[in-house]
Amino acid sequence: MIIHKPKIERIxxxxxISSFIEVESDNNLSKTLWFEVPLMYESWLSVNxxxxxxxxxxxxxxxxxxxxxxxxxxxxxVYNSNxxxxxxxxxxxxxxxxxxxxxxxxxxKIEPKATVLTFSGGVDSFYTLYKHLAENETIPEYxxxxxxxxxxxxxxxxxxxxxxxxxNGYEKMLSNLNIPLISIASNxxxxxxxxxxxxxxxxxxxxxxxxxxxxKNISKFLVASHSIPIxxxxxxxxxxxxxxxxxxxxxxHGMTSSRLYKTKILxxxxxxxxxxxxxxxxxxxxxxxxxxxxxxxxxxxxxxxGTLSKYSTFPKLxxxxxxKNWNYQYLLYASDILxxxxxxxxxxxxxxxxxxxxxxxSLKLCEL
Numbered sequence: 001m002i003i004h005k006p007k008i009e010r011i012x013x014x015x016x017i018s019s020f021i022e023v024e025s026d027n028n029l030s031k032t033l034w035f036e037v038p039l040m041y042e043s044w045l046s047v048n049x050x051x052x053x054x055x056x057x058x059x060x061x062x063x064x065x066x067x068x069x070x071x072x073x074x075x076x077x078v079y080n081s082n083x084x085x086x087x088x089x090x091x092x093x094x095x096x097x098x099x100x101x102x103x104x105x106x107x108x109k110i111e112p113k114a115t116v117l118t119f120s121g122g123v124d125s126f127y128t129l130y131k132h133l134a135e136n137e138t139i140p141e142y143x144x145x146x147x148x149x150x151x152x153x154x155x156x157x158x159x160x161x162x163x164x165x166x167x168n169g170y171e172k173m174l175s176n177l178n179i180p181l182i183s184i185a186s187n188x189x190x191x192x193x194x195x196x197x198x199x200x201x202x203x204x205x206x207x208x209x210x211x212x213x214x215x216k217n218i219s220k221f222l223v224a225s226h227s228i229p230i231x232x233x234x235x236x237x238x239x240x241x242x243x244x245x246x247x248x249x250x251x252x253h254g255m256t257s258s259r260l261y262k263t264k265i266l267x268x269x270x271x272x273x274x275x276x277x278x279x280x281x282x283x284x285x286x287x288x289x290x291x292x293x294x295x296x297x298x299x300x301x302x303x304x305x306g307t308l309s310k311y312s313t314f315p316k317l318x319x320x321x322x323x324k325n326w327n328y329q330y331l332l333y334a335s336d337i338l339x340x341x342x343x344x345x346x347x348x349x350x351x352x353x354x355x356x357x358x359x360x361x362s363l364k365l366c367e368l
Contacts, residue, residue: 001021001022001023001024001056001059001060001063001065001066001067001068001098002021002022002024002067002068002070003019003021003022003049003052003053003056003067003068003069003070003071004019004020004021004022004070004071005019005049005070005071006018006019006047006048006049006052006071007019008045008047010039011036013038013039014036014037014038014039014185015036015037015038015039015041015042015045016034016035016036017034017035017036017037017045017046017213018032018033018034018035019032019033019034019049019052019071020032020033021033021052021056021059021191023063023065024065025063025064025065026063029063029194029195031190031191033052033055033056033186033187033188033191034186034187035051035184035185035186035188035209035210035213036184036185036186037182037184037213037214038182038183041182041214043216043217044114044214044215044216044217044218045213045214045216046212046213046214046215046216047071047072048071048072048073048074048108048215049069049070049071049072049073049102050073050074050077050212050215050245051209051210051212051213051215052069052071052209053067053069053073053077053081053100054077054205054208054209054212054243055188055191055192055205055206055209056191056192057081057084057085057098057100057205058088058095058192058196058201058202058205059191059192059195059196060096060098061085061088061089061095061096061097061098062095062096062195062196063096063195064096065096065098066098066099066100066101067098067099067100067101068101068102069100069101069102069103070102070103071102071103071104072102072103072104072105072106073100073102073104073105073106074105074106074107074108074245074246074247075105075106075107075246076107076244076245076246077243077244077245078100078102078105080242080243080244081100081242082097083242084239084242084243085097085098087236087238087239087242088201088239091200091232092200092201092232107246107247108246108247110215110216110247111247112215112216112217112218112219112247112248113145113217113219114145114146114217114218114219114220115132115141115142115143115144115145115146115218115219115220115221115222116144116145116146116147116148116182116211116214116218116220116221116222117129117132117144117146117147117148117221117222117224118147118148118149118150118207118210118211118221118222118223118224119147119148119149119170119174119181120149120153120154120224120277121149121166121170121275121276121277121278121286122224122276122277122278123259123262123263123266123276123278123298124224124225124226124227124254124259124262125224126262126266126269126272126275126276127224127254127257127262127265127266128222128224128253128254129144129147129179130265130266130269131253131254132144132222132253133177141219141220142220144179144222145179145180146179146180146181146182147170147174147179147180147181147182148181148182148184148207148210148211148214149166149167149170149181149182149183149184150183150184150185150186150206150207150210151163151167151183151184151185151186152185152186152187152188152189152190153186153188153189153203153206153207154280154283155283156189157185157187157190159283162283162284162285165285165286166277166285166286167181167183169274169275169285169286170275173271173274173275176271177271182214184210184213186206186209186210188202188206188209189202189206192206197234198234199233199234200232200233200234201234202234203234203235204223204233204234204235204236204239204240204243205234205243206234207223207235208221208223208240208243208250211248211250212243212245212248215245215247215248218248219247219248219249220248220249220251221248221249221250221251222251222253223235223240223250223251223252223253224253224254225237225252225253225254225255226254226259227254227255227257227258227259227262227332235252236252237252237255240252258332258336259297259301259333259336260301260333260336260337260340263298263301263302263305264301264305267301267302267305267307268305268307270310272311273307273310273311273312273313274286274311274312274313275313276288276298276311276313276314277313278294278295278298279292279294279295280292280294281294281295286313287313287315288313288314288315290314290315290316290317290318291316291322293326293327293328293329294329295314296318296322296323296326296328297326297328297329297333297337298314299314299318300318300323300326300337300349300353301337301340302314303318303346303349304337304340304341304344304346304349320348320349320352323349323352323353323356324352324355324356324359325356325359326352326353326356326360327356327360328356328357328360331357334353334356334357335357337349337353338350338353338354338357341353
């Protein structure tokens with residue numbers, strides 16, 4: 001696979017950086033990969049190929065191709081890419097460890113300033129945001145200065161109206177915290193989803209590649225962790241930091257805090273009441289469907305804290321029947337909620353969760 005030298009062009013009020021990715025074993029898979037950023041962030045834009053390597057490395061591993069990069073790469077990133085690939089291959093033995101060559105390996109002499117969080121509006125990213133506000137983070141260099149939200153990840157590129165509604169909402173919410181929102185667009189998923197699974201492999205490199213595009217002014221990039229990172233996963237504490245460069249530090253945050261704990265913290269933060277968005281099943285602006293697995297795993301803890309009715313983004317009532325039929329992703333989520341329900345005397349929820357566990361006990365169990 002050949003990663004051609006990046007090209008930069010202006011498209012109305014945005015800047016696009018792109019690279020033609022040439023797949024040598026199947027030319028039908030060759031495609032231009034691109035990222036777009038607002039014009040005001042042009043000075044942050046990188047001209048190296050770090051982001052494009054991260055964005056395509058698992059694609060090459062799936063195709064069993066080596067990688068030739070025609071641009072410049074970070075020495076640290078090139079060195080760590082072998083370890084990164086080794087973890088992926090350990091989890092997914094069918095993958096191939098790609099040999100990486102490039103025209104230039106060079107450390108850039110820059111002094112980036114910003115601390116940026118990739119922000120989706122879910123429990124994990126809201127929790128990481130909360131923990132890195134000035135009143136909660138004592139070290140100034142680790143306080144979040146910007147959030148980054150990408151069109152083309154959980155909200156696909158065809159959903160322009162929904163993305164605009166969500167982006168405008170987040171911009172309003174974050175402006176009250178004096179934190180600018182950087183909106184990026186990318187065809188990363190259109191490129192990678194053809195061969196590589198999103199959750200198991202690519203969603204970590206996806207969000208990190210968006211930061212690497214802007215690494216002239218991003219010093220620290222926070223990736224919000226979910227609470228069950230031991231199993232193979234696209235974003236993982238063992239692998240995310242390996243995608244750092246000399247100038248951009250990738251930080252995987254929140255792994256040791258359970259989802260129940262995070263949700264309880266957020267339930268006392270009114271900022272989240274009109275903006276918490278967890279549903280990926282049915283994109284409808286900021287509103288959640290209130291019926292899918294991810295909605296239920298959020299609504300039940302909020303109900304246990306007595307704050308669910310405060311959340312305008314969950315417009316439907318939590319039904320006991322839905323809890324009984326909850327097809328939970330991880331048994332640990334259900335067990336934590338069951339223990340909390342028993343602790344506070346919510347036998348209605350406790351009994352419903354027990355029935356869900358009994359029905360779906362053969363589902364995926366994460367062993368800690």
